[in-house]
Amino acid sequence: MNTHQKNQQYTWQLLEDADEEYRQTHDGHGRPMIESEDEENEHPSLLFSSSIKTKRIIEPDASKTLRKQGTVRKPVRSSSPPHLNLVTGQWRDNQIVTSSPLAPPSSPSPVMHNSVDCSNATEEHSAVSFDHQSKRPRSNSPDNSAPSRSKRACTITHGETGSNLWDYSGVAKSVIHKVLLCYENRIFTINAYPDEKTQSEIVRELWDEVSASVEQKFELMPALQSMIKKRGARCHGNIRDWIQPLIAPAYGFQVSDKKKIHQANKNLYVMLSTGGAFSFKTPGDRYRRFENKIIFQAICACWFKNQKTPGIKYSDDYNPIKPESVALIITVLENCIDEWASGKFAPKPLDEDVQRPHYLAHLADIRKWCKANPKVTGNILKQWHNGARSSTGVKAKQMATGYLNDEEEETRVMADLEGRTGETDSEDDDDDAENDATGDEE
DSSP states (O other), X not given: OOHHHHHHHHHHHHXXXXXXXXXXXXXXXXXXXXXXXXXTOSSOOOOXXXXXXXXXXXXXXXXXXXXXXXXXXXXXXXXXXXXXXXXXXXXXXXXXXXXXXXXXXXXXXXXXXXXXXXXXXXXXXXXXXXXXXXXXXXXXXXXXXXXXXXXBOOOOOTTOOSOSGGGOOHXXXXXXXXXXXXXXXXXXXXXXXXOHHHHHHHHHHXXXXXXXXXXXXXXXXXHHHHHHHTHHHHHHHHHHXXXXXXXHHHHTOOOOSXXXXXXXXXXXXXXXXXXXXXXXXXXXXXXXXXXOHHHHHHHHHHHOSXXXXXXXXXXGXXXXXXXXXXXXXXXXXXXXXXXXXXXXXXXXXXXXXXXXXXXXXXXXXXXXXXXXXXXXXXXXXXXXXXXXXHHTTOOOOOOTTOSOOSHHHHHHHHHHHTTOOOSOTHHHHXXXXXXXXXXXXX
């Protein structure tokens, strides 16, 4: 008799002993014999959970469903038969366990009897998750019953990198272009130097806002987000390019190779840069701060150059001119004046990290200026808009308030209606004849 036969004989002997002990503890009733539904397996395997014998393979947790309806859950004290561990390939030794049908099996105490290669069985067992309700293996695939509303990726033209607007086409290109324009306008009117986190928030907000206006939904890819953020630096560069030609004529800087002129330019630079004198209407005696003519010239050059510029396209954001917009102009003006610090013009690169604190300081000063006399400063900001808009040839919007919007005009209308009935057309003729007769007598 080989080892396998000995183990099998030993196993059935233990089963008989377990049956006898069960009958003694349950008034002569034998242990229930339960078969699994897997009838196609020609070689039955024995798995024991809570001392219940089966003729086919069942899941260890399936013992929870084996209790007959109406029976009482009684603790069972029995000897546990040898159990083959499919993971380690070892037999568990016989021991006395106390368990209930719903209790988990006690942890095994492995004793080496025979080494069995069960790698395939372990893989099959772990690959299928058994559904005890339907007795069918659960599917590992995701539930696709709900309709997917995923966003589309913007298609990039073949051979392009996706870092430029012209790398896209169709509706996606229109959406990207509109977001770019809106982002630039945010830089011009709300926050000229946002930090990295704020930039991402603005881009996401604008993307969702513009995407909501079209039927197709597009995904905001990292390449697009990076491209939109770069528009901030581009805006600053454009503002500088538009303001640079205004500096020398407005303040009197001279281009020359003579040392005398260089020294004069240095002296002028020191005066203009001290205490922000360059922003006063007359920098020498610091008269009327933020009213230097170059501010209005810069507003016209940056946002009212023609009828397609932001000041016309987004007119509500520039009427009146906002303190944030003035602060951006002042910040770039300061950078352009610094280019004359040596007495000769020397381009100075723009650095957002350097300019951001200057912008915030100028913005705080402009807000204080606005609060000092809101009526006067409000009129100045509005006049800047009206004058800049007129320079493009575009008429100001007609306010929908009618023409009787002041007390004097209302009094005049009441006087015209006094003494009239409005019942005949001859009232006008009679009034004209009376006026003519009065004139003849005189």
